[in-house]
Amino acid sequence: MSDKSSWLLRVVKGFAMFWWDFLVGDTPELFVATLVLVGFVALCRIVWQLNTLALVVLPLLCVTALGLSLDRAQRATRKK
Amino acid sequence: MLIATNVTSGVAVLVVAVFLTSCVEMIEALTIVLAVGHTRGWRSCVEGVGAALVALVVLVAVVGPALVRVPLSTLHLVIGVILLIFGMQWLRKAILRSSGLKEKNDEDVRYERTVASLETSEPAKRRDQVAFVVAFKGVFLEGLEVVIAVITLGTSAHRLGLAALVAAIAVVLVGVVGAVVSKRLTKVPENAMKMGVGILLTSYGTFWTGEGLKVRWPGADVGLLVLVGVYAVVTWLFIVALRRRSGAILEVTS
Numbered sequence: 465m466s467d468k469s470s471w472l473l474r475v476v477k478g479f480a481m482f483w484w485d486f487l488v489g490d491t492p493e494l495f496v497a498t499l500v501l502v503g504f505v506a507l508c509r510i511v512w513q514l515n516t517l518a519l520v521v522l523p524l525l526c527v528t529a530l531g532l533s534l535d536r537a538q539r540a541t542r543k544k
Numbered sequence: 545m546l547i548a549t550n551v552t553s554g555v556a557v558l559v560v561a562v563f564l565t566s567c568v569e570m571i572e573a574l575t576i577v578l579a580v581g582h583t584r585g586w587r588s589c590v591e592g593v594g595a596a597l598v599a600l601v602v603l604v605a606v607v608g609p610a611l612v613r614v615p616l617s618t619l620h621l622v623i624g625v626i627l628l629i630f631g632m633q634w635l636r637k638a639i640l641r642s643s644g645l646k647e648k649n650d651e652d653v654r655y656e657r658t659v660a661s662l663e664t665s666e667p668a669k670r671r672d673q674v675a676f677v678v679a680f681k682g683v684f685l686e687g688l689e690v691v692i693a694v695i696t697l698g699t700s701a702h703r704l705g706l707a708a709l710v711a712a713i714a715v716v717l718v719g720v721v722g723a724v725v726s727k728r729l730t731k732v733p734e735n736a737m738k739m740g741v742g743i744l745l746t747s748y749g750t751f752w753t754g755e756g757l758k759v760r761w762p763g764a765d766v767g768l769l770v771l772v773g774v775y776a777v778v779t780w781l782f783i784v785a786l787r788r789r790s791g792a793i794l795e796v797t798s
Contacts, residue, residue: 482688487629494632498625502753509757518759523750523771526628527778533636534782538789541645 493536497529554765555706557772558697561744562707565693566714568737569686572654574722576682579658584675592679597715600687604694604708611699621756623696628749630692635742639779641735643786648735658682690715693745700752743779747771 488495508518581589640646690711698707751768754761761767
């Protein structure tokens with residue numbers, strides 16, 4: 465492999481690692497919850513045409529995801 | 545009048561979010577820079593900082609205008625999701641720190657750790673490569689989060705110039721204060737700032753994810769302020785609940 469392609473590979477790997485750490489990191493539950501949330505709100509708004517439900521569900525699911533993540537962190541602290 | 549209120553509230557939230565994010569990240573970068581400068585000398589350290597700042601400015605100048613060409617609903621959805629995850633991560637950390645479940649971010653510890661790692665490396669000859677690399681990495685990596693905040697918030701609100709200006713002011717302000725007091729900024733209420741940023745980014749993330757999915761917010765941009773209020777109350781409730789629960793656990797175990 466030439467120097468140029470190995471340099472490119474390192475840059476691509478570094479870029480991918482940065483985004484992985486940035487979006488997933490030590491809170492994969494928040495990442496997954498956000499994807500679920502987007503899917504459900506898309507269903508509410510685009511498929512079922514329910515704007516009010518989407519309006520309520522969006523922040524509510526964010527709060528639920530945050531609560532679950534905090535609960536997970538507290539349990540982890542208790543185990544230590 | 546309604547339009548003026550909408551523009552003002554949206555701009556105010558944008559300015560505060562970018563300013564606080566930039567301040568928090570730059571305080572962390574400043575701690576590393578001061579550790580490098582005091583331990584290995586200032587010349588290579590300043591060169592490293594300069595190179596990192598140039599790289600960050602180029603990144604904003606290249607990526608920012610390119611993003612403006614992306615269709616608005618796609619841009620709002622992608623940026624909304626990024627901000628939502630980023631905001632919730634910050635909020636989670638700040639809540640855990642406020643409720644005593646996680647150690648507060650200690651600039652003293654960061655400073656001592658950086659100094660210790662620098663002292664074990666070989667002494668410099670003419671050009672100190674270690675000082676250059678550590679200063680560059682510190683400023684570039686912390687600055688990258690500022691760049692993401694500037695680009696995402698700035699392009700979505702069509703105010704990239706304003707967002708970049710506010711971030712630049714915050715960077716200069718933290719740099720000047722750091723230079724004047726000539727020590728790490730341990731007295732800055734970093735966790736409170738991080739909590740504020742978490743609330744603002746989560747609110748922006750919710751708002752734009754909704755916009756990207758064609759959700760119509762009542763009162764348009766005023767909906768953003770409502771979200772800020774809701775998340776602030778929820779954050780306070782989470783802190784109170786976690787403090788009570790950890791207090792109860794301590795009582796049972798003692």
